[in-house]
Amino acid sequence: MSGPGQKADLLWRAQAYVAAAQIHLQDNVLLRRPLGPGHVKARPAGHWGTVPGTAWALAHVALLSGTGDAELVPLLGAGHAGVAQIAAGWLTGHLVAARPQFTRDEQGLVNLCRSFPEVAGLGSEVTPALPAGDFLGGRLGGCLPFAQGAALASSPGRVIVPVLGDGECETPTTAAAWLAAHALPGTPVLPIVHLNGFRMGAPSLLADLTEQALTAYAAGLGWHARTVTVPDDGHEAFHTELAQGVADTLAGRRTVLFMRCVKGWSGPAAVNGQQVLGTARAHKTPLTRAACDSAQTYALEGWLSSYRPQELFTDGGHPGPGLAASLAATAWPRLTGPRRAPLPRATGQQQPVSFADAVATVVRAHARAGDFRVFSPDELASNRLSELAGQAWTTEVLAEEVLGEQLAGFNAAGGRGVLISYEAFAPLLATGIISLLKQQRMPGAAPRPSFNLLLTSYGWQNTYTH
Structure with missing residues (x-):
């Protein structure tokens, strides 16, 4: 792997690691020594299932935006994706700009893990204090039309990239917004639909469609579908599809990128004999007793170690050379536009008649x-x-x-x-x-x-x- 694929892999692993650490750890946050019960929260809280796919999408969007060819503004439709957003914010330094105690070093990560899910008043879900938070994700179903409205005020070369959950696509607001795009020709919106197969507690409907049916569904609504499976197709393939989707969008072609990713991927496959990976059990953390159950402690250590944190961070907890270079190659634009001076009140010479x-x-x-x-x-x-x-x-x-x-x-x-x-x-x-x-x-x-x-x-x- 080389180029954007290698950078994206480092970014993805770092986001996934920090997200899982936030949920579970209170000490030994870089795994410099064997994980013990005192390092783990007694009551871990947070939503894991959407993190792997969300972090993957954010890494690639930020890297592509960093090339300068187009300005990509990510929006998160799922409030539960806040864990990944906060992880990205800590890595980029946007979080420390909002909350100075969360420095980009080991002590800052300790502070973040111990503070989560409160995060010094920011909360554990999507927050407007960080990039990708211009839409409040708890407003389930509204991210796609919100992105369409934002695109109406976009400058040339800017593309709004809403990351939607497959459950969101079952809401009437999202369903109507696919058609509503026809009333807004030329608006540069490139939705990434995260198909992980489940809503919060049950299978989603959209992810159950075959490839042919999914493409036909999008085409019937006037959208050209591109589909990638994560991680099977790899970072390079995803980056290529995303870049082509951006080019098509800027050329005026309505395009949607469907990203298939097993719910909870890269986390524990099973816990206490029950399947977790690819089920609704992955929605929150599957390891609720890692502080007192040695088998779960061992599983948590294996999970966190799989991201190879020693390759990501220095001994002091700073981004290592590879991760630092990857972070430097990203851009995280926001929606906030220039503020115009208030307009003078309209005055007329004659009284309105109706x-x-x-x-x-x-x-x-x-x-x-x-x-x-x-x-x-x-x-x-x-x-x-x-x-x-x-x-x-x-x-x-x-x-x-x-x-x-x-x-x-x-x-x-x-x-x-x-x-x-x-x-x-x-x-x-x-x-x-x-x-x-x-x-x-x-x-x-x-x-x-x-x-x-x-x-x-x-x-x-x-x-x-x-």
Whole structure:
């Protein structure tokens, strides 16, 4: 293995090692001596199953972005992928920038392992304080339309790369977003769908499709599918597929990369006679008694040793030469766009004669600035706002949840906009808005333009159907 494949392997092994160590260890974090019960947490907490595939995807996205040929912005759709995100943040130094106690050395890793899952207020799931955290992963199903909205405000050469779980693809928001891409031609979004075969507690539906059926499913929705199996196809093959997917996306071809990866891969295959690898038992840590069960302690040591940490880190816990060079070759861009000065309020010489006239006057004034969009569920004409329909800065899709995420993503990339919908349909937006408000209150969340919502049709007597 050479070139990007070798670098990706070092990055992947380091992320997987740090993630597993966070969950399980409180001492001897570099395995410089045999693992003993006092080194292991009595109650390990965290989600392991999605880490191997997520870390693999992040390593390659960061390396490809580091070449400078394209700027790739990763987003994590699964909140439980936060373990891998935090591991990557510690390795790159982004975590120590947010929390100075987590230095990139042995003591910093000890501090991180002992702090996890609290992580000094950042928590154990996807956090906006670190790269790949611009979308709050707990909002299950919203990452794909969020990425579409962010891509509307992207600069040339930038591609938004949402990493989605196969369970997410069963949600109505994600399912509708594949079609919604047709309303946003030319938006550079390259989804990586992580097919590990399981939701949190049961088999997923999408991963059960054959290769032919999976490709046909994507094609029927207007997407070209590329498929790679991890680790069988290897780092070089994955990197090649990702690079071609980026090129196709920038050329205007809607492309999705399906990444098959057994749930919990590289972790314990079985524990206490029960199969773990490739089952729902791999979702959280399979080794819950490693502090008091010698067989599990031995299994944990073998698991951690399989990543060959002595090749990754110096005696002091700093990245070794190979890992340091790999980290230096990566780039981790964020969505946050430039902030424009507030626009002056639109003033008119004559009083608006109607609600529609008032709304259209204000919206047109903002749209002229070039960073403003209207999102509406195909109801502009019905809402007496037909003057706004069909504009280049208007998106109409009959799915409030999708539009809400698109507006949130557009905001995250620095754009401003408004979602116009019937008052009767507003509850469909409630979960997404509440989650968005939670994210904005989390440590490290960047300021964003306001999320504007205009509700119409108050008092209409159509409650039986609406």
